[in-house]
Amino acid sequence: MxxxxxxxxxxxxxxxxxxxxxxxxxxxxxxxxxxxxxxxKKVDDVLSGNKNTAQGSASSSAPSSTTEDKKFFEKAALSYNFSPGKDQIFADDFSKDASGRMALSWKTGGSGSVEKFPNQEGKWLIFNEYTSYKLKSDKALPSKFTIEFDLATHSLTDTEDLGSIGFGFAHDNGNTKFISDAYNDNAITQTEINYYGKTVNNASSETKINNTVNFPLAGYAIGKMHVEIAVNGQNMLVYLDKVKVLDTDMFLKSTGNKYFYISAPFKLKHDAQVGISNFRLAAL
Structure with missing residues (x-):
């Protein structure tokens, strides 16, 4: 059995x-x-130049398109109200500058180079890390004016490679030192775009303003941001891609001359690049 x-x-x-x-x-x-x-699919992506697949999680060539980010920009657009000055004082797209050389109308204590920028049209002033840039003209800015420019970024990995970019105004037009914030080297204000922390910080050494706002910067590892600044007496207004990040008094009534500056990141990792173009200064 x-x-x-x-x-x-x-x-x-x-x-x-x-x-x-x-x-x-x-x-x-x-x-x-x-x-x-x-x-x-990976082979096809490599042959077609799709860096997102071929090199890991590199960001797209445009701002992030997540649902949350779309809502953020759509909501911000409702309060967009920037009017550029009509009396142009200075404009520069670097089209007349020799490639590989420092821009003729700009100065720095370090160096820079006018070049083509990846995925962007025209010429750009490409920054060197730990360097500040100012206009060569020593003529002080008027009491009411606007500044516009395009800020291009390119990283093979993500925004952490870009660090922070700062721009604002100083009391003098010297170019011997790196301006790291609003409190040193005779600076008055600084708007800091912190790609690593995905925030924008605004500070004034005169009015003691210091505020930080969150900003969806993950999509700007590879891309272009349009910056708009309006100064009307004591008030300073800043838009980043039509998103208002500042609208308050950043200057005292007794503030004297003001000069624009922009500072590159302390460190650019993995061959990351940052540059500006299409700069325009106009009186209101």
Whole structure:
């Protein structure tokens, strides 16, 4: 009796094995097809220059398109109210500058280079890390004016490679030192775009303003941001891609001359690049 049971069990196991073998083979075939398809896609992405796949999680060439970010920009656009000055004082797109040289109308205590910028049209003044830039003209800015420029960024990995970019106004037009904030080297204000922390900080050494706002900067690892500044007496207004990040008094009534500056990040990692173009200064 026991022998019969063992024989029956053996036949049962053989039957199961006979059925499972083709099922297992089908599973392996499907898995192989899936892996091959993924490999084919990666090869196609590399050949077509898709850096997102070929080099990891590099950001897109445009601001982030997540649902939250779209809502953020849509909401901000409702309060957009920037009016550029009509009396142009100075404009520069670096089209007349020699490639590979420092821009003729700008000065710095370090160096910079006018070049083509990845994924962008025209020429750009590309920054060197730990360097500040000012206009060569020593003529003080008027009491009411606007400044506009495009800020381009390019990183092969993500925004953490870009660090922070600061711009604002100083009491003098000297160019021997790096302006790191609003409190040193005769600076008055600074708006700091912190790509690493995804925030924008505004500070004034005169009015003691110091505030930080969150900003969806993850999508700007590769891309272009339009910056708009309006100064009307004591008040300073700043828009980043039509998002208002500042609208308050940043100067005292007794503030004397003001000169624009922009400071590159302390460190640019993994061959990241930052540059400006399409600069325009106009009186209100």
């Amino acid at each position: 026991k022998t019969k049971k063992l024989i029956a069990a053996a036949f049962g196991a053989m039957a199961i094995l006979a059925v499972s073998q083709p099922v297992h083979a089908q599973f392996l075939k499907k898995l192989k097809d899936k892996v091959n398809a993924q490999l084919d």
